[in-house]
Amino acid sequence: xxxxxxxxxxxxxxxxxxxxxxxxxxxxxxxxxxxxxxxxxxxxxxxxxxxxxxxxxxxxxxxxxxxxxxxxxxxxxxxxxxxxxxxxxxxxxxxxxxxxxxxxxxxxxxxxxxxxxxxxxxxxxxxxxxxxxxxxxxxxxxxxxxxxxxxxxxx
Numbered sequence: 001x002x003x004x005x006x007x008x009x010x011x012x013x014x015x016x017x018x019x020x021x022x023x024x025x026x027x028x029x030x031x032x033x034x035x036x037x038x039x040x041x042x043x044x045x046x047x048x049x050x051x052x053x054x055x056x057x058x059x060x061x062x063x064x065x066x067x068x069x070x071x072x073x074x075x076x077x078x079x080x081x082x083x084x085x086x087x088x089x090x091x092x093x094x095x096x097x098x099x100x101x102x103x104x105x106x107x108x109x110x111x112x113x114x115x116x117x118x119x120x121x122x123x124x125x126x127x128x129x130x131x132x133x134x135x136x137x138x139x140x141x142x143x144x145x146x147x148x149x150x151x152x153x154x155x
Contacts, residue, residue: 008152027073042119100150
């Protein structure tokens with residue numbers, strides 16, 4: 001990280017930030033072309049080892065890339081505030097972001113899918129304990145991103 005003075009290492013602050021945001025952007029490399037997709041997410045934190053979950057169709061570019069190019073990057077940003085100035089170049093902004101990389105896999109079993117979807121619903125809708133139709137689960141891809149490296153930055 002170029003601006004070490006902006007790095008956030010406080011695990012509680014990082015957790016608080018990740019817990020309140022709603023969108024994670026997943027970056028794939030598709031034969032030398034970058035493909036970034038924003039998705040709702042849920043997550044788990046096992047003693048600082050983060051795992052992110054998101055869902056989609058059992059078809060399409062995201063699904064195929066998850067199988068063929070599972071090494072991905074990700075980004076979450078928020079806490080945006082424009083810091084105005086009298087001149088155009090004097091403007092700046094406050095923000096916070098988490099950036100990292102990891103390995104993506106597709107969850108196969110319905111029990112693990114339901115557990116991951118519960119985390120997604122908790123994050124996105126603030127509620128859990130919902131019913132999941134097994135027919136719909138069969139048509140739903142649930143992705144698991146095991147984080148290998150992650151950093152947090154704020155201004």
